[in-house]
Amino acid sequence: MAxxxxxxAVHEHTAAVAAQDEHGPVHHQFEDIEQQNESxxxxxxxxxxxxxxxxxxxxxxxxxxxxxxxxxxxxxxxMLDIPLGLTNTFILLTSSFFVVLAVHYHKLNRRKLAATxxxxxxxxxxxxxxxxxxxxxxxFKVGHVxxxxxxxxxxxxxxxxxxxxxxxxxxxxxxGLYFAMTGLHGIHVLVGILILTPLAFMILKGHHHxxxxxxxxxxxxxxxxxxxxxxxxxxxxxxxxxxx
Amino acid sequence: xxxxxxxxxxxxxxxxRPRKHYLNAAHTVGSWLFTTDHxxxxxxxxxxxxxxxxVGGIAAAFIRAELTSPRGIMLSNDNxxxxxxxxxxxxxFFFLIPSIxxxxxxxxxxxxxxxxxxxxxxxxxxxxxxYMIGGLFAVLAMILGGVDTGWTFYTPYSSMYSQSQVVLxxxxxxxxxxxxxxxxxxxxxxxxxxxxxxxxxxxxPLFVWSHYATSLVxxxxxxxxxxxxxxxxxxxxxxxxxxxxKLGGDPVLFQHLFWFxxxxxxxxxxxxxxxxxxxxISTFSRKRVFGYHFVAFSSMAIAGLGFLxxxxxxxxxxxxxxxxxxxxxxxxLVAVPSAIKVFNFTATIYKGHVSLDSPMIxxxxxxxxxxxxxxxxxxxxxxATDVHLTDTYFVTAHFHYIMVGGAISAFMGALHYWWPxxxxxxxxxxWGKLAALLMFxxxxxxxxxxxxxxxxxxxxxxxxxxxxxxxxxxxxxxxAGATVLALAYLLPVxxxxxxxxxxxxxxxxPWGASGLEWRTASPPITQNFEETPIVTWEAxxxxxxxxxxxxxxxxAQPPTPVGG
Numbered sequence: 001m002a003x004x005x006x007x008x009a010v011h012e013h014t015a016a017v018a019a020q021d022e023h024g025p026v027h028h029q030f031e032d033i034e035q036q037n038e039s040x041x042x043x044x045x046x047x048x049x050x051x052x053x054x055x056x057x058x059x060x061x062x063x064x065x066x067x068x069x070x071x072x073x074x075x076x077x078x079m080l081d082i083p084l085g086l087t088n089t090f091i092l093l094t095s096s097f098f099v100v101l102a103v104h105y106h107k108l109n110r111r112k113l114a115a116t117x118x119x120x121x122x123x124x125x126x127x128x129x130x131x132x133x134x135x136x137x138x139x140f141k142v143g144h145v146x147x148x149x150x151x152x153x154x155x156x157x158x159x160x161x162x163x164x165x166x167x168x169x170x171x172x173x174x175x176g177l178y179f180a181m182t183g184l185h186g187i188h189v190l191v192g193i194l195i196l197t198p199l200a201f202m203i204l205k206g207h208h209h210x211x212x213x214x215x216x217x218x219x220x221x222x223x224x225x226x227x228x229x230x231x232x233x234x235x236x237x238x239x240x241x242x243x244x
Numbered sequence: 245x246x247x248x249x250x251x252x253x254x255x256x257x258x259x260x261r262p263r264k265h266y267l268n269a270a271h272t273v274g275s276w277l278f279t280t281d282h283x284x285x286x287x288x289x290x291x292x293x294x295x296x297x298x299v300g301g302i303a304a305a306f307i308r309a310e311l312t313s314p315r316g317i318m319l320s321n322d323n324x325x326x327x328x329x330x331x332x333x334x335x336x337f338f339f340l341i342p343s344i345x346x347x348x349x350x351x352x353x354x355x356x357x358x359x360x361x362x363x364x365x366x367x368x369x370x371x372x373x374x375y376m377i378g379g380l381f382a383v384l385a386m387i388l389g390g391v392d393t394g395w396t397f398y399t400p401y402s403s404m405y406s407q408s409q410v411v412l413x414x415x416x417x418x419x420x421x422x423x424x425x426x427x428x429x430x431x432x433x434x435x436x437x438x439x440x441x442x443x444x445x446x447x448x449p450l451f452v453w454s455h456y457a458t459s460l461v462x463x464x465x466x467x468x469x470x471x472x473x474x475x476x477x478x479x480x481x482x483x484x485x486x487x488x489x490k491l492g493g494d495p496v497l498f499q500h501l502f503w504f505x506x507x508x509x510x511x512x513x514x515x516x517x518x519x520x521x522x523x524x525i526s527t528f529s530r531k532r533v534f535g536y537h538f539v540a541f542s543s544m545a546i547a548g549l550g551f552l553x554x555x556x557x558x559x560x561x562x563x564x565x566x567x568x569x570x571x572x573x574x575x576x577l578v579a580v581p582s583a584i585k586v587f588n589f590t591a592t593i594y595k596g597h598v599s600l601d602s603p604m605i606x607x608x609x610x611x612x613x614x615x616x617x618x619x620x621x622x623x624x625x626x627x628a629t630d631v632h633l634t635d636t637y638f639v640t641a642h643f644h645y646i647m648v649g650g651a652i653s654a655f656m657g658a659l660h661y662w663w664p665x666x667x668x669x670x671x672x673x674x675w676g677k678l679a680a681l682l683m684f685x686x687x688x689x690x691x692x693x694x695x696x697x698x699x700x701x702x703x704x705x706x707x708x709x710x711x712x713x714x715x716x717x718x719x720x721x722x723x724a725g726a727t728v729l730a731l732a733y734l735l736p737v738x739x740x741x742x743x744x745x746x747x748x749x750x751x752x753x754p755w756g757a758s759g760l761e762w763r764t765a766s767p768p769i770t771q772n773f774e775e776t777p778i779v780t781w782e783a784x785x786x787x788x789x790x791x792x793x794x795x796x797x798x799x800a801q802p803p804t805p806v807g808g
Contacts, residue, residue, distance in 0.1 A: 031776070039433050053465070055471075057471045058471060169492055176486050180475065
C-alpha cells in the first residue's frame with residue numbers, strides 16, 4: 001500500500017535511462033519536471049482518497065455500533081488509558097511538525113537538516129508504536145483482547161440502564177473495533193517508518209531522484225500527515241467518549 | 245468501408261528490415277516480466293485474463309451440465325456450491341473487473357491521449373503482479389478444496405460456519421483489489437496530466453471518459469470492500485467479530501459494506517464496455533458520436549449514481565421500507581444515464597455509413613443485450629416485483645445480460661477492433677463475423693430461458709429442482725445455448741492465434757478510425773509516437789484522418805463508396 005507513496009521517493013533507477021535523459025530526474029514518460037511533479041501530486045491525493053475510503057468503512061462500522069449500543073461504548077472505553085493515548089496524540093502531532101520542517105529545509109536545499117528532521121519524525125513514530133505496544137500488552141494481561149479469553153466486568157456503580165445494555169459480548173465488539181482500527185492505523189505508522197527512513201538516507205546520500213526536487217519528500221510528508229489525521233479522529237472516538 | 249480493401253494494400257513505408265516496434269524491441273522473457281511498457285503489460289494482462297476466463301468458463305460448464313437434470317447428475321451438493329462460487333469469484337474478480345481497463349485501457353489510454361506511457365509505469369507493472377498473486381491465491385484455494393460461500397462471502401456463514409478455503413480466496417480478492425486500485429490511480433493521473441498538447445477534456449475519446457469514470461469508482465469503492473473482506477478474515481483468524489451476531493454485531497452491516505463496493509463494481513465492469521462501444525459505433529458508422537457531451541457526462545453520472553443504489557441488493561435482507569424506497573428510486577434514476585448512452589449510440593448509427601465488420605456486430609449485440617439487461621434491472625429495482633424475483637434465475641439472467649451480453653461483447657469487440665493495432669496483423673474477417681453471430685445466438689439461447697425460469701420461481705444457486713421437473717426444458721435450452729456460447733468463445737482463440745502468424749499485415753489504420761492510436765504505426769513503437777502529437781481536431785472528426793484523405797483520393801477512380 002505504500003507503493004504509491006514511495007512512487008517519487010524510492011526509485012531503483014536505471015543509470016542508462018537517466019544518462020540519456022537530459023532532464024536527469026525526469027522519467028521518460030514525462031515531458032518535463034513540472035508534469036512529473038503534478039502527476040506525483042495528483043497520484044498521491046488519489047491514493048489518499050483510497051486510504052480515506054479504506055478507514056471509512058471502519059468508521060462507519062464504529063458509528064453503527066456506537067449508535068446501537070451507546071452505553072457499551074461509554075462503559076468499555078473507560079478501560080482505555082487516556083494519559084497514554086494523550087501522550088501518543090502529542091507525539092504524533094509533534095512528528096507532523098517535524099516532517100513539515102523536513103519539507104521546509106528540503107525546499108531550501110539544506111539536505112542535512114531535512115534528513116535530521118525526518119529521522120526525528122521516525123523517532124516519534126517509534127515512540128508512538130512503543131507506547132501503543134504497552135497499551136496492547138496491558139489489554140492482553142487483563143483479558144480485553146477479543147477471543148475466547150475475553151473478560152469484562154461492569155463496575156458495581158454502573159447505572160441500571162448500563163447494566164441492562166452492557167454485556168461481555170458487546171464489550172467485546174467495542175474492543176474488536178478498537179483493535180481493528182488502531183491496529184490498521186499502527187500498520188500505517190509502520191509503513192510510514194519504512195518510507196521515511198530510506199527517504200532520509202537517500203537525501204543524506206544525495207540520491208538525485210529525491211534531492212533534485214522536494215516533491216518526493218512532500219509526498220512522503222503528505223502520507224505522514226494522513227496517518228496523523230487518522231489518529232486525531234481515533235483518539236477522541238475511542239478514548240474521549242462523553243460520559244452522559 | 246470494407247476492411248478487405250485496405251488490408252490488401254501494400255504498406256507503403258515498409259522498409260527492407262523489419263521495423264522496430266514494441267513487440268520486437270526485445271525478446272527475452274525478462275524483457276516481458278520486468279517491462280514497464282504499458283503495451284507489453286497490457287498483453288501480459290490479456291494472456292492472464294484469458295486464462296482466468298477459461299477457468300471461470302469451465303466452472304460454468306460444470307454448472308450447466310449439472311442442471312440438465314432436476315436431480316443432479318455429476319456433482320455433489322457441496323461441489324456444486326463450490327463450483328458456482330469458483331465461477332463467480334474468478335469471473336468477477338479476475339476477469340470482468342480487470343478485463344477491459346487492464347487490457348485495452350492500459351494499452352490505449354496513453355495512445356488515445358498522445359502520451360508515451362501511463363504516468364506510473366512501474367506501478368502498472370506492480371498491478372499486474374498483484375493481480376497474478378491474487379489469482380494464484382484463488383487458484384490455490386480451489387486446489388485445496390474450494391470455497392462454498394458464493395462470491396459475496398456473506399457473513400456469518402463465511403466468517404463462522406463455512407469449512408472451506410474462505411481465507412485464501414478472500415486474500416486473493418483482497419490482493420487483486422489493490423491491483424485494480426493501482427490501475428485506477430494510474431488512469432486518473434494519466435488522464436489528468438499526460439494529455440498531449442491540444443488534447444482538451446472534450447476532445448478526449450469517450451473511451452477515455454468512461455475509463456476516467458471507472459477509475460473514480462475503483463478508487464472510491466475498492467478500498468471499502470478490501471477492508472470489509474479483511475474483517476471477515478480477521479473474524480475467522482483472530483476472532484475479532486465485527487459482524488458476529490453473537491456479540492451483538494450486525495451481519496447486514498457486512499452486506500451494506502460489501503454492496504457499497506460490489507454494486508459500483510458492476511459499473512467498473514460495464515463502463516469501460518460502454519466506452520469501447522462508443523469507439524466502435526462511431527468508427528463503423530463513420531460519424532461523430534451523437535451528443536458527445538451527454539455521453540461523456542452520462543459516464544460520470546453513472547459513476548456517481550452507482551454509489552447510491554447498493555441497497556437494492558438488500559430489499560429482503562431486513563432493511564427498513566423507507567430505506568428500500570429511497571434505494572428503489574435511486575436505482576430507477578441510474579437507468580437514465582444508461583438510457584442516454586443507448587439512445588445516443590442508436591442515433592449515431594442512424595444515417596451513418598455503417599459497415600458491419602465483426603467489431604460492429606459485437607457492438608450491435610451489445611446494444612440489444614445491454615438494453616434487455618438494463619430494462620430487466622428495473623423489475624428488480626421495484627420493491628414489489630423484486631420480492632418475487634430476487635434470488636431467482638431472473639436475477640442471474642439479468643446480470644448476465646449486462647456482464648456477458650454487455651461487458652464480454654464489448655471485450656470481444658475491443659479485441660477485434662484493436663487486434664490489428666496490437667499485433668500488426670488482420671484477423672480473418674469471415675471467421676470473426678461467424679464468431680460474433682454465434683455469440684449473439686448462443687448468449688440469448690443460454691440466458692433468455694433463465695428469465696422464464698426465474699419468473700416461474702426457480703431459485704438461483706440451487707442444486708436440485710426436482711420439485712419442479714417441468715423446468716427441465718428451460719435448463720436444457722440454457723445448457724444448449726451455453727455450448728454454442730463456448731464454441732463462440734473458442735473460435736477466436738484459434739483464428740486470432742492463426743492470424744498472428746499467417747494474417748495479412750495490418751496498415752496503421754485499417755478501419756479508418758479517427759483516434760490518435762490510429763495515427764501511429766501498427767504495431768506501435770515503444771514510445772507510441774515518433775514525436776508527441778499536437779491535437780488540432782475534435783474527437784471523432786473523420787475529416788482529420790490522414791489515411792482517409794488518401795483513401796478517398798485513391799477511391800476516386802473506382803467508384804467504391806466509403807462505407808460500402
